[in-house]
Amino acid sequence: MLILDQPISLSEYGQLAPVGTLDTVAPSRGKTATVFTVSGYGLTYNPNANAPLTTISFRERLMAQSTLVNLNSALNDGFNLQTQGNGQGRGGTCNGDSGGPVFLGTYSSNVVVAVTSFGLNTLCRGTDFAYRVDTAAVQAWMEDTLGPELWAQIAP
Numbered sequence: 820m821l822i823l824d825q826p827i828s829l830s831e832y833g834q835l836a837p838v839g840t841l842d843t844v845a846p847s848r849g850k851t852a853t854v855f856t857v858s859g860y861g862l863t864y865n866p867n868a869n870a871p872l873t874t875i876s877f878r879e880r881l882m883a884q885s886t887l888v889n890l891n892s893a894l895n896d897g898f899n900l901q902t903q904g905n906g907q908g909r910g911g912t913c914n915g916d917s918g919g920p921v922f923l924g925t926y927s928s929n930v931v932v933a934v935t936s937f938g939l940n941t942l943c944r945g946t947d948f949a950y951r952v953d954t955a956a957v958q959a960w961m962e963d964t965l966g967p968e969l970w971a972q973i974a975p
């Protein structure tokens with residue numbers, strides 16, 4: 820969460836998901852592909868782990884789609900969203916994407932359900948985790964931090 824000294828105006832804003840939004844998609848795992856769009860400014864290219872120049876970041880906003888894996892496991896505990904991206908330009912997150920939004924469905928939905936946190940694999944592929952923002956605990960913390968006046972402006 821970032822609190823600015825002055826308001827800014829953008830053509831569009833992401834919308835914070837209501838509490839429990841992801842709880843409604845959990846039963847569909849394995850039956851339908853629940854898609855998320857992840858976004859960040861992290862690692863863009865890794866030519867070869869043994870090459871002298873192993874990582875490059877072009878510092879441009881990248882987006883990719885990932886699919887739901889799990890909401891309840893030892894690494895999730897109801898606070899993380901676990902997704903699967905294949906990397907190499909086919910989805911997922913990369914080093915440096917932490918803090919970027921995770922949209923439910925496509926980017927055009929504007930519904931932010933989580934914030935990219937960590938991944939288990941190198942080279943921008945594999946299993947990714949994002950901290951859920953659709954939980955009562957997180958939204959209570961946001962309301963506490965922002966205060967009632969600012970919270971009323973962004974509350975879902």
